[in-house]
Amino acid sequence: ILDISHDLKNPMSSIQGYTELLMKKCMNEQECEEYFRIILNNSKRANRLLNELFELSQLDSPEFSLKLVETDICEYIRQICGELVPQLESEGFEYEFNIPEDSVLVLLDTDRFNQIIQNLVNNAIRYNPAGTLVTVSLAVQNHQVLIDFSDDGIGIPEHLASNIFKPFVRVDDSRNSKTGGSGLGLSIAKRIAQAHGGDLTLLPDKNKGSTFRITIPAI
Numbered sequence: 001i002l003d004i005s006h007d008l009k010n011p012m013s014s015i016q017g018y019t020e021l022l023m024k025k026c027m028n029e030q031e032c033e034e035y036f037r038i039i040l041n042n043s044k045r046a047n048r049l050l051n052e053l054f055e056l057s058q059l060d061s062p063e064f065s066l067k068l069v070e071t072d073i074c075e076y077i078r079q080i081c082g083e084l085v086p087q088l089e090s091e092g093f094e095y096e097f098n099i100p101e102d103s104v105l106v107l108l109d110t111d112r113f114n115q116i117i118q119n120l121v122n123n124a125i126r127y128n129p130a131g132t133l134v135t136v137s138l139a140v141q142n143h144q145v146l147i148d149f150s151d152d153g154i155g156i157p158e159h160l161a162s163n164i165f166k167p168f169v170r171v172d173d174s175r176n177s178k179t180g181g182s183g184l185g186l187s188i189a190k191r192i193a194q195a196h197g198g199d200l201t202l203l204p205d206k207n208k209g210s211t212f213r214i215t216i217p218a219i
């Protein structure tokens with residue numbers, strides 16, 4: 001509750017402050033536009049936090065269930081990777097995909113699973129400089145599908161590695177920073193992976209960057 005109130009306090013105070021200013025003062029068009037932009041950005045920030053909190057509590061609720069469909073994970077990940085290309089290219093990121101041509105069946109809620117991938121790619125882009133190499137690879141070991149999502153960027157400090165999936169944990173904890181994350185994305189992603197009977201982990205011992213591993217049982 002302390003984390004939530006802290007993270008909501010800043011955008012809400014800013015929205016209130018700038019709205020009051022707009023109501024009080026007669027300003028030129030440029031100033032108005034600037035204040036509306038600040039209000040919009042802070043509303044988006046507060047909204048994102050509330051949506052993610054709602055999502056996290058939904059995943060914890062006993063009524064939560066996945067819409068599982070038998071899916072060829074290789075085909076599915078290949079398609080997702082294709083869809084990631086424009087985003088990676090427009091941000092100036094390098095990419096490499098190693099997805100086997102085999103057909104491997106898993107039970108998947110594709111919309112939910114997509115959230116995991118989207119969170120990992122958004123993080124890779126948000127926290128690393130342009131030019132970083134993002135690699136997605138898939139392998140099958142002991143009836144488990146392993147999807148490794150790596151980057152050769154700044155990495156996650158070792159002392160935070162074991163806590164990074166806990167809600168509100170961020171490496172850069174300046175909560176007003178431009179990067180603007182709430183620290184809930186990886187917690188949500190991990191819960192979705194676990195709801196599929198798998199997991200999302202951070203692999204240790206990487207010299208450079210980070211590797212997140214999604215596991216999901218093959219059927």
Ligand code: ADP
Pocket residue numbers: 119123124127128151153154155156164169170171172180181182183184185186187210
């Ligand atoms: P958010 O991105 O909303 O802050 P996440 O739970 O998705 O929350 O990520 C937690 C933190 O982990 C981020 O704030 C960032 O500091 C760090 N992080 C996540 N992915 C990466 C990455 N690929 N490279 C470097 N740091 C990362």
